[in-house]
Amino acid sequence: MVRTRFAPSPTGYMHIGNLRTALYEYLIAKGNNGQFILRIEDTDQARYVEDAVELIYKTLEITGLKHDEGPDIGGEYGPYVQSERKGIYLDYALELVKAKKAYYCFCTVERLEELHKNSDLGIAKYDRHCMHLSEKEIEENLKNGVPYVIRQAIPEGKSTFNDVVYGEITIDNSELDDQVLIKSDGLPTYNFANVIDDHLMKITHVVRGSEYISSTPKYNLLYEAFGWEIPTYVHLPLIVKKDGSKISKRKGDASFEDLLKMGFLPEAVMNYIALLGWSPGTNQEIFSLKELEEQFDVKGLSKSPSAFDEDKLKWLNSEYIKKLDFDKFYEMVEPFLKAGVKSSGIDFKELAKMAQSRIDTINSAPELFDFIDTLPEYSTELFIHKKMKxxxxxxxxxxxxxxxxxxxxxxxxxxxYIYESLIALVNELGLKNGQILWPVRTALSGKPSSPCGASELAELLGREKSIERIQYAIELLQNKLN
Structure with missing residues (x-):
């Protein structure tokens, strides 16, 4: 059976790349009648962020990525949590020490910092100082309680593995560091716990970003040291900005939670990130989660980085907004409209009806109607419209x-009634419709485009405000033409 796992670390917000990984893992499992597992990798306590676990749960619930297995909590599956399993990892590390595949390292923080400081490139590989300690020295250190970590002993030679996306990859083991498996606090490192848990949970497909390709041989050497089967690897292309730089929260790039606050619908975001690195092989662009489950195929994954295009996401989001049931849409947009439009006597349901087919994010709706409270400054050039003559x-x-x-x-x-009266005036003056309706629309909104036509704007603003704005437009035009 195909089994995948989403294994986030609770060290902050849900990055778009993390969420795409979760989606692809879910789709690979569901597309093969397999199982999708959730595992919280919280062994890095120094970087642990309060409430990050709740954010992970909330995100997966919102997006519909329901996991299939885990500890029973109140009749539902909870996630596996590494810190709750910490007792199992040390025994596996000691097994590797006994097999000479790992070793105790008693180096102090000061020595390691000095090693780093003296490195030409500022990136120091461990110099294996403790790898050659005698059994007596090791026993003495352990007896005296000298703090230690356990490091993986990387063998000489080359490591080759196959990746679903990138094909056969070979890396020289000399490029690999003797990574720490068990830290001085007794907790496993991310890399070590990752391998142990993937094996124990029978994970068949490991899906992660392409930045992990270079460290994959470390994982495989651990699998081989234990005599375990190596999983299938699916490394995903990076998600970058339009300029090719990496997406980074520190540089102001949006997380999934940020996108929701910006007025994007979760279904639209998931649809969009599904297409960041994957092609269905057709022209279809809008997919429900169910359709993705049915059509997703790893053969459609790309090797090239994918650019995050907010304009494309906005277009896709607008398509989802148009398809929303109006009552649901109104429930979502009402708070934004009422916060953005303060004029009295406004029918906000009518505003919502105008907005639904015109906006690309939920909270951008008030921008359509900002002219209601205050007429913006505008140029008389807005009255010039060749098509309207x-x-x-x-x-x-x-x-x-x-x-x-x-x-x-x-x-x-x-x-x-306003429309009929305006059209009667058009006929009376022998003009084209646009020669009356366009000037009125411009005078009432003060904008190059509006969410509705001249008569609808007049009804929306009311008789008194409409007359005031017509008077203002006349004065503006007279000043320009005189």
Whole structure:
């Protein structure tokens, strides 16, 4: 059976690359009727971030990536947690020490820092100082309680392995460091616990970023030292910015949680990251999670880095927004609209109906209606529109007539009635529709585009505010043309 695992470290936010890894692991498992496991790798206590585990749970719940196995907690599966399994790792390390595949290292922090300091490149491999200690020296140190770590003994030669994406890869073992397996606090390092747990949990496919390719031989040497079967490796291309640089939270790049706060829907984000490094082989761009489960194939994975394009994500998000049930959409967008538009008497459901087909993020909806509270400063050039056959002079003439019309309309003030009245004025003056409607739309919104037409804007703003804005536009045009 195919078994994959998502094994995040609770050291901060959920990076987009981490989430894509989780998605691909989930899809590889589900596409092969396999199982998807969640394992929290929290052995790095120095970098542990409070609430990071809860953020991992929340993210997977929101995205629908439900894991299949783990400790029973209240009738549901919890994740495996490495710190709760810490008693098992030392025995495996001692087994390697006995087999001469690992060794005790008693070097002090000061010595290691000096080794690092004296390195030409500033990156020091351990010099194997403790590898050649006699049995007597080791026993004496252990008896006296001298702090130690256990290091992997990297053999000479070359290591070759096959990767689903990158094919056969060979790395000279001289490039590998004698990595620490057990730290001085008795906890395993990420790399060591990773191998032990993958074996014990019968993980068949290890999916991770391509930055781990160079250290994969370390893992394989551990598998070989124990006589265990090596899993299938699927290394994923990097996700980069448009300029080719790596995505980094420190540089202000968004995490999954950030994207949700920015108004992106989780389904759209998951759809988008599925396509960062994978091609379905068709022109289809919009996928539900179920469709991804059915169509995902590792053969479609790319070796090349994938550029994170926020504009493309916004387009995809807008498509998802359009398909939302209106009541659900309104529930999501209402708080943003009410926070952004303060004018009284506004029908926010009507605003939401206008917004649903026009916005690309949920919280950008108020930007469509920022003209309602305050008319923005605008240039008379907005009145020039070749297609509408209108310019500043035509607009001035039309708005003077519209002002007279609006001032006489003391009864109904509805979209239908306003529109019918404006069209009647068009016919009376022998003009084109656009020669009246475009100037009115511009005068009422003060923007090059608006979420609705002239009559809808007038109804939205109300009679008094509409008349004020028409008067202002007339004055603006008169000043420009005189």
């Amino acid at each position: 209108t310019d500043e002079a035509v607009s001035l003439s039309s708005l003077i007539k519209v002002l007279e019309l609006f001032e006489k309309m003391d009864g109904q003030w509805t979209n239908d």
